[in-house]
Amino acid sequence: MNRQATGKGMVEWDGALWLSDPEDRFGFRANWKVNRILYRETSAFQEVAVVETDGFGKALVLDGIVQTTERDAFIYNEMITHIPLATHPHPEQVCLIGGGDCGAAGEAVKYPSVERVDMVEIDPKVVEVSLTHLPEISGGDPNPRIRFHYEDGAAFVERQESQYDVIAVDSSDPVGPAAVLFEKPFYRAVHRALKEDGMMVCQSESPVFHPDVMKRVHDSLRELFPFVRTYLATVPTYPGGIWSFTLASKQVDPMASVVGERLQDRDTRYVNRDVLEGCFKLPVYVKKLLDLKK
Amino acid sequence: MNRQATGKGMVEWDGALWLSDPEDRFGFRANWKVNRILYRETSAFQEVAVVETDGFGKALVLDGIVQTTERDAFIYNEMITHIPLATHPHPEQVCLIGGGDCGAAGEAVKYPSVERVDMVEIDPKVVEVSLTHLPEISGGDPNPRIRFHYEDGAAFVERQESQYDVIAVDSSDPVGPAAVLFEKPFYRAVHRALKEDGMMVCQSESPVFHPDVMKRVHDSLRELFPFVRTYLATVPTYPGGIWSFTLASKQVDPMASVVGERLQDRDTRYVNRDVLEGCFKLPVYVKKLLDLKK
Structure with a gap:
């Protein structure tokens, strides 16, 4: 993030x-x-x-x-990639918006079905510095299936139509330039850029520190997608630890699609079958925030 | 805590x-x-x-x-009580060690089968101040099924034999006076104080900031109890958020006993059936720390 x-x-x-x-x-x-x-x-x-x-x-x-950070980057990077990639039935074309540290891209290419990861990061310096100075997170030399696009994520997505199986939005907080990535016009563009059985996922902030953002993301995506599922992970260096991701899918319910067989967890450090199942199980205060049944 | x-x-x-x-x-x-x-x-x-x-x-x-804190006390207090009380088949006699803020005791008496909660807190001032100044956490006037014992928790438990269905150790960090509550002699006394199908639970610190403590608690309890299960919750005001609890049981595997029917979650704010199931699902780095299979 x-x-x-x-x-x-x-x-x-x-x-x-x-x-x-x-x-x-x-x-x-x-x-x-x-x-x-x-x-x-x-x-x-x-x-x-x-x-x-x-x-x-x-x-x-x-x-x-x-x-x-080196110590806990793996949690966020695995959660924003493995959950959609293990619940989508056959992810081939993937787009990552943001995520210049390259950690999420490195997780995405662990899926053999993934043919291409378009990584759209506005600031080439972040990618360069991460590849050079943070190989512990970026993995160093990028996999040849990863293609870098140095431009505004919203503008890139706007040009795509029925291109992607999975789009992951690894955005900044919704202030400044990233604010548009939390708005309906962007979500509509993402919906259009996805194939007919595509899924998107975005980081949707903290239920403790940014409950308003989390709720707005959830509600906006429900207007566009039939299946919208929030999942949680605890990233120790984020304030309060608890962090949310929102998965929105055109055809497949990601919660019903948790079978675990597709999960590529041979060398993960956070995600396993237990996490894949458990991350969708929300405590009362989070369900209440999203107006879901207890 | x-x-x-x-x-x-x-x-x-x-x-x-x-x-x-x-x-x-x-x-x-x-x-x-x-x-x-x-x-x-x-x-x-x-x-x-x-x-x-x-x-x-x-x-x-x-x-x-x-x-x-008023904002997130409910998470810890519900997790240290509802998980054992909803997985024990018929909890009647409960002992809480520590927990002078009275929040956990208030959760325990939500179980109609619970006849008595012995609350053992060394410092009467903490209880008095919590009842007077923190009714939002303590619930104010304590339920008549709660009995207060102002003494050292280890000394109290030492005198009991086959008394309790559930003992919850709501201790301080393992430095100073609470250090004994993380040692084998105390766990042996707790084992003896439990009935033949009794369970104990203790807060076992953070897998990020105190992995050594968490591992030692787990290993010590495995020497005494056939079923030892770690579960997690995120408490935003604790460092890193992620926090562990260790449940040790004489006869019933708490993970196999998660049926949800006994859960008293009418007015909980964190625990529901989803949490009861999901809290035992540990990420890779926590399983690795405990030498459990991925």
């Missing part, structure tokens, strides 16, 4: 350097101690940095905000 | 007062903005405070460390 800066970056505290991630609407700040700055440069879009944190390994930091 | 102070309490930052929860071993600090201190007094055991946080409602703070 690429997250937007909200004004805070690194701070000095107790004689050390800390990355500070503010959720000021809820008076919450998470802080990670930084041992070293390994890379820092300003691209055409943002400040791109790689730092060595004290406890979570290397971290990708955009405009001062932690995007992903 | 009662958590021990590790030297940090409230700090001044950006012109505001913050509660700072340090996991310094991992260079991580979570901070909650405090609007007002509603109560603060030193008991025979610790500094007991109730504060109004900016985003998580009122919080119980012991020796400067956030124990539980």
